Amino acid sequence: MKSKAISYPYVAWMALFVVAPIVIIVVYAFTAAGGGFSLENFHSMAQYATAFGRSFLLAAVATVVCLLAGYPLAYFLARERGWIHRMATMLIMLPMWMNFLLRTYSWKFLLERNGLLNTLFGLIGLGPFQMIDTQGAIVLGMVYNYLPYMVLPIFSVIAKIDPKVVEAAQDLGANSVTVFRRVIFPLSLPGVLSGITMVFIPSVSTFAISRLLGGSKTLLLGNLIDMQFLGSAYNPHLGSAVSLVMMVIVMVCMAVMNHFGDGEEGVTL
Amino acid sequence: MKKWISLALAGASLMSLTACGGGSAADASNGVVNVYNWGEYIDESIFDDFTAQTGIKVNYTTFESNEALYGKLAGGATGYDVIIPSDYMIGQMIEEDMLEPLDFDNIPNFSDIDETLKNPAYDPENLYSVPYMFGTLGIIYNPTMVDEGEDMETWDVLWNEKYSGDILMFDNSRDTIGIALKKLGYSYNTTDEAEITAAVDELIAQRPLVQAYVMDDIFEKMEGGNAAIGVYYYGDYLTMHENNEDLAFAVPREGTNRYVDAMCIPKGCENKENAEAFINFMCSTDAGLKNCEATYYSSPLLSVREELDEELANDPYAYPDATFATEQCEVYNVLPAETRTLYNDQWVRLMNAG
Numbered sequence: 001m002k003s004k005a006i007s008y009p010y011v012a013w014m015a016l017f018v019v020a021p022i023v024i025i026v027v028y029a030f031t032a033a034g035g036g037f038s039l040e041n042f043h044s045m046a047q048y049a050t051a052f053g054r055s056f057l058l059a060a061v062a063t064v065v066c067l068l069a070g071y072p073l074a075y076f077l078a079r080e081r082g083w084i085h086r087m088a089t090m091l092i093m094l095p096m097w098m099n100f101l102l103r104t105y106s107w108k109f110l111l112e113r114n115g116l117l118n119t120l121f122g123l124i125g126l127g128p129f130q131m132i133d134t135q136g137a138i139v140l141g142m143v144y145n146y147l148p149y150m151v152l153p154i155f156s157v158i159a160k161i162d163p164k165v166v167e168a169a170q171d172l173g174a175n176s177v178t179v180f181r182r183v184i185f186p187l188s189l190p191g192v193l194s195g196i197t198m199v200f201i202p203s204v205s206t207f208a209i210s211r212l213l214g215g216s217k218t219l220l221l222g223n224l225i226d227m228q229f230l231g232s233a234y235n236p237h238l239g240s241a242v243s244l245v246m247m248v249i250v251m252v253c254m255a256v257m258n259h260f261g262d263g264e265e266g267v268t269l
Numbered sequence: 270m271k272k273w274i275s276l277a278l279a280g281a282s283l284m285s286l287t288a289c290g291g292g293s294a295a296d297a298s299n300g301v302v303n304v305y306n307w308g309e310y311i312d313e314s315i316f317d318d319f320t321a322q323t324g325i326k327v328n329y330t331t332f333e334s335n336e337a338l339y340g341k342l343a344g345g346a347t348g349y350d351v352i353i354p355s356d357y358m359i360g361q362m363i364e365e366d367m368l369e370p371l372d373f374d375n376i377p378n379f380s381d382i383d384e385t386l387k388n389p390a391y392d393p394e395n396l397y398s399v400p401y402m403f404g405t406l407g408i409i410y411n412p413t414m415v416d417e418g419e420d421m422e423t424w425d426v427l428w429n430e431k432y433s434g435d436i437l438m439f440d441n442s443r444d445t446i447g448i449a450l451k452k453l454g455y456s457y458n459t460t461d462e463a464e465i466t467a468a469v470d471e472l473i474a475q476r477p478l479v480q481a482y483v484m485d486d487i488f489e490k491m492e493g494g495n496a497a498i499g500v501y502y503y504g505d506y507l508t509m510h511e512n513n514e515d516l517a518f519a520v521p522r523e524g525t526n527r528y529v530d531a532m533c534i535p536k537g538c539e540n541k542e543n544a545e546a547f548i549n550f551m552c553s554t555d556a557g558l559k560n561c562e563a564t565y566y567s568s569p570l571l572s573v574r575e576e577l578d579e580e581l582a583n584d585p586y587a588y589p590d591a592t593f594a595t596e597q598c599e600v601y602n603v604l605p606a607e608t609r610t611l612y613n614d615q616w617v618r619l620m621n622a623g
Binding site: 048050051114115132133216217219223227234235 | 336341481494612
């Protein structure tokens with residue numbers, strides 16, 4: 001009983017700052033500007049299908065890139081010991097100590113028409129390329145910001161794999177490819193799943209990255225929602241409805257994905 | 270025991286929350302004034318002068334567009350004492366009862382305001398607002414990046430495929446849709462749905478040519494030669510020109526917008542006397558002059574214009590004569606509610622295109 005009591009402040013916190021806002025979103029989503037129950041906000045949802053498609057596509061691309069880049073990194077990092085390990089962990093964590101907006105903003109100066117990268121390309125006679133204000137720049141921003149969230153969970157799972165399991169596989173005649181395919185990869189799946197979740201969800205709902213690196217040329221869901229609250233199209237009811245639909249789609253995605261991870265023990269950082 | 274620890278922790282976090290809330294008020298002898306203004310639109314060093322004169326501390330925050338300001342206040346945000354929206358937004362806020370009437374006894378410097386800017390259409394009895402600055406909207410371009418002899422005095426140049434990827438537009442509905450309305454020869458204040466829809470069709474056709482829709486990011490883009498043609502406010506053009514002497518300014522002959530930004534007090538303000546003291550201070554010659562020299566915007570204060578550097582005081586765009594102001598410029602009026610809803614829908618249609 002006593003150990004339960006210690007969680008009360010957190011439960012109160014959750015009720016106040018997580019559950020209550022969601023209730024408010026639901027109420028707003030199902031009312032019209034004049035008040036009273038209404039499904040009007042959902043009727044107009046179809047016209048934003050392209051924004052939904054665009055957001056989920058870009059977030060999926062960023063997640064795949066993070067996985068392809070992050071898995072090998074996490075794998076080799078987990079095998080390293082001593083100073084290389086410490087240094088690499090440090091380098092992954094280091095950017096996270098800086099403000100997210102500042103980090104993203106600095107990419108602007110690298111990608112601009114007369115930015116650092118185009119200047120370097122110019123020296124070898126290439127370009128200038130239009131890099132800023134494109135969808136590619138947005139994906140780059142997502143990968144850059146969320147890569148650590150892919151690496152760290154995979155890393156912590158692989159590092160905990162008992163070396164004896166690998167040795168047993170080798171004793172039974174498995175070569176290194178088979179060991180990876182049949183032993184290490186399946187055991188690392190919980191890390192992969194939580195990595196995917198932790199990259200995909202912030203990517204699909206971002207508005208700052210597309211605002212800073214996309215020049216308002218690519219409307220993502222985050223921007224559509226932002227616009228209904230603090231932008232040029234004030235309508236918190238529609239904004240709440242879009243948020244709600246996005247939450248439901250994300251939850252369905254996660255449920256489907258966790259289904260594949262069934263039987264594995266879920267991991268969290 | 271554990272219960273006590275958790276209670277103590279909860280108590281401590283609550284205390285730190287309240288401490289944050291009250292902390293800012295405690296360190297100035299005469300309280301605070303919370304000012305909410307456009308970005309890049311004030312000389313922040315005058316806050317120290319104000320505190321030295323009055324003992325009131327200034328908390329300063331900025332917004333990006335009238336629409337962002339409106340969204341914030343309509344969403345229930347409080348804690349702002351002085352806000353500085355533009356003409357049409359002031360009219361809309363008066364209509365929606367979001368502003369507090371001013372006590373002009375506390376703002377004696379109001380007498381220095383240019384008579385032609387008093388009792389404006391957006392605040393006919395001048396109960397709610399005191400002009401802050403005014404200005405003209407136009408095309409800013411980099412002559413090294415456009416063809417020699419290119420006709421820049423037309424909005425059509427923003428639709429020229431030659432400059433694909435080099436064009437910047439506003440990231441707010443009123444200014445951007447307004448440009449297309451003028452291009453088509455309509456009024457900024459049209460309520461005709463067909464005209465507004467046609468303007469947005471034009472903008473959708475233009476969208477592939479646009480590098481980005483920006484607000485204050487335009488400074489970095491134009492100063493760094495990252496875009497050839499943009500649209501923005503004349504005062505900010507002068508600031509950009511100081512950092513990149515190549516830049517030039519043109520006013521399209523189809524007509525452009527002239528606007529006034531004015532200081533208001535939102536409903537729910539908790540430091541009304543301090544807010545009025547701040548507004549009065551901003552209308553003093555010293556502060557007005559300093560602010561004007563730093564931002565390059567046009568001052569509504571007659572005494573400031575007398576003391577202003579001659580070059581700026583005679584600048585035809587900064588202080589236009591009556592013919593220019595009436596013949597080439599049109600102000601934004603408050604649009605009726607259904608037209609505002611149409612603007613919102615059409616803006617989302619534009620942003621969601623392609």
